[in-house]
């Protein structure tokens with residue numbers, strides 16, 4: 430009973446439609462403690478200060494009694510029903526015995542293109558329940574077919590400066606009012622509230638349509654990539670954190686390098702990103718053993734080194750980014766294993782999904798370890814050589830002593846010991862040759878699939894020994910090569 434239910438929940442959670450909702454996180458609400466420099470909402474005896482130049486809209490949910498408040502020249506309070514300000518009547522206010530200056534933190538620096546200021550989900554329910562999706566940084570910011578939400582009962586201020594001067598969206602909801610047409614939004618943008626909420630050189634254009642291409646739509650934020658990454662890294666001195674693996678990956682649309690795996694797909698007519706996404710979700714990601722892996726799948730532009738394939742009209746490809754929650758030498762290994770499983774599935778069934786080819790790249794902590802293991806193996810070999818020389822020397826001495834009649838034990842005893850040493854060494858040499866276990870390959874397959882399968886295994890052995898090497902399978906072209 431449990432399995433079908435969790436399957437159903439999973440199905441709903443990850444969504445089957447290309448709908449994507451992006452919700453703005455910060456707010457300028459009066460009752461939000463993080464909007465005040467003292468980390469608390471001002472109480473009755475406090476002196477409340479707004480910078481006189483602060484252009485801000487502030488939503489007030491409750492009634493506050495106050496002694497003194499300096500308000501901005503160009504700002505507004507939006508009062509919830511029943512909310513307001515009242516003069517302090519000297520009544521007892523627990524926790525507010527001493528008066529202090531409490532200043533409203535500026536909201537001037539929040540930028541639309543800051544990926545840390547958005548939550549993304551495939552449905553409004555998932556947004557409410559905190560079931561957010563993982564995506565590359567460019568796609569954490571609203572994409573051209575996304576629905577944008579500024580939640581009801583919250584005020585905000587956002588800088589919409591954009592490289593394209595035009596932010597394309599499907600729709601935008603502001604404080605409970607949803608806009609789907611440009612004319613209505615343009616009208617709203619003339620209002621005093623809107624001018625406090627949105628500033629900077631940028632405008633919106635609403636399409637009110639979902640992505641019309643079944644194979645997916647690019648997010649459309651590439652022109653603002655630098656702006657997005659600058660915002661992401663503004664608090665870390667514009668520096669990406671150091672990835673804990675050798676030759677980390679740089680997914681298209683992402684700001685920093687990651688440990689994990691990417692699979693890039695070349696597709697042809699008939700490819701449906703939703704159908705394929707569901708295939709991956711239900712065949713792999715929903716398995717309990719894959720808990721802890723996060724996947725982002727989207728259409729991206731270019732950057733693929735499709736070696737030796739036919740040039741296609743479009744340079745778009747489907748990028749799958751996989752990261753896991755492992756650490757240390759294990760970081761990325763789980764993601765890599767899943768990526769290999771996905772590649773195996775593509776080798777066998779890719780054509781029926783409209784996939785022409787797939788590339789796998791992986792960067793894991795174990796690659797680092799493999800390097801260290803190699804060093805260790807070399808040391809062992811050197812040590813063994815020295816050992817063998819010493820042993821031969823010892824054998825010589827023993828033989829000499831034996832011939833002189835001082836020692837009487839059998840020399841073959843020492844020879845056995847020598848062979849055993851040699852044998853012990855062998856498994857460590859073989860340990861680099863890591864095997865690959867993919868249940869998909871155990872099933873009976875057509876000649877076409879097995880042709881692809883051979884090339885998969887060959888390439889896999891290569892990437893097993895070398896870190897982050899491009900790995901490419903193409904059942905279609907391999908087949909023609911074989912028959913030629």
Ligand SMILES: *[C@@H]1O[C@H](CO)[C@@H](O)[C@H](O)[C@H]1NC(C)=O
Pocket residue numbers: 454455456457461462463464
């Ligand atoms: C308070 O404001 C901060 C920054 O604007 C925001 O991150 C946080 O989600 C807000 N908290 C609540 C409870 O609204």
